[in-house]
Amino acid sequence: MSQKKVLLIDDEEDILEILSYNLIKEGYQVTTANNGNEGIRKAKEVIPDLILLDVMMPEKDGIETCTELRTIKELQKTLIVFLSARSEEFSQLAGFEAGANDYVVKLIKPKILISKINALLQLRSSSAQNAAKITIGDLIIDKDNVRVTKNGQNFLLPKKEFDLLYLLASNTEKVFKREEILDRVWGNEVVVGERTIDVHIRRLREKLGINTIQTMKGIGYKLVV
Template identity: 40%
Template sequence: MRKAKILIIEDEKDIIELVQYNLEREGYAVVSVNHGEEAVNIAKRTVPDLIVLDLMLPGVDGLEICRILKQDAKTINIPIIMLTAKSEEADVVVGLQMGADDYVTKPFSPKVLLARIKAHLRRRSAKQVSDEVRTIGDLRIDMPRHKVTYQGKAIELTMIEFKILEFLSRHPGRVFTRDQIMDKVWSEGKFIVDRAVDVHVRGLRKKLKEAADLVETVRGVGYCFKELEEVHD
């Protein structure tokens, strides 16, 4: 069974050692980094299951790291737990508004932090399972089988069209730029011009027919999936 991977972004050595010791004792794989710019690169490269993020860091601070990661298609769904001082209450509010999932105030109990981490990993695991088959109105997207149906009728999509639909539908209401969509959908190292996204979206909409308006264009920005109530089987 794969170990959940936790990234600790913290510049205080004692705190890193304390958190890392307790996490590794529970069987987690842990990576730690003490500088903001390096942290962003590692998070994008390794895509951990959860991030423990200190707000006060050298270089890029914790709020900026949170903003960058929550705007990146590769890291948007990673739960982030902020480590904060009581005097940073205003920053906590900003961090939560940026997409951070939780916070723990220093000094903290390792048991409390561990409990929060386990809770967020459970939620993420449950969400991933429920996301395998998504039903939005009359549209049904079967992720493992790469099948899409509308009103019970199969829709034949290319691999790229399916990946675009899958990605956008996982984040209803959130707008993504063409670059973000390219980063998520196309293989690394493959040269793609941003207008290729437009071509594939047009093809996707044509095949979706009556459901075409689920994929919305946000002029000057990119695309988003219309926010509708999802039906759970």
């Protein structure tokens, strides 16, 4: 199995040194960058599996960097995790809005952070291998047969409800923005409002008893494992 690649982008040398040491010890291939512009350049060269990104940096801050990284086609499957000293809610929301998969405050201990990185990458790998049939706890979403099973009970969902559930389940590490949900589930069909998404989410919760579809206020929805 090839080494997983992690790119660290932070202007604090001691942070880069500590994290690099722990990640390399864990078996990861590590690349580092001291600012946003350098991070974007190295991300294009390396195509990492995961990027660990600071918010406050010179030249280009983390939010701007993340936003630009998400426009690069080759990096669409790369996980982006913010690691920042800023713990304010608005800062975390800005990170998710920029396209981050997770946001971690820098007080976290290196071993716990490594465990989180391991879990995120393992979950992504598992989801990719089982794309046609996604299993989350007692919930099975079978794309080939357009069928949902929970605790052995089958549910025949309307196409849009199924497509919405499958989208959320396809990447449980991600917060799906309303605009993306509308584009990927409804596409170029009759124009619908954001209220339509809320109605479909409510129906899914009522039918399947799913309490893990989380509303990220002002952003969108996330399926939490």
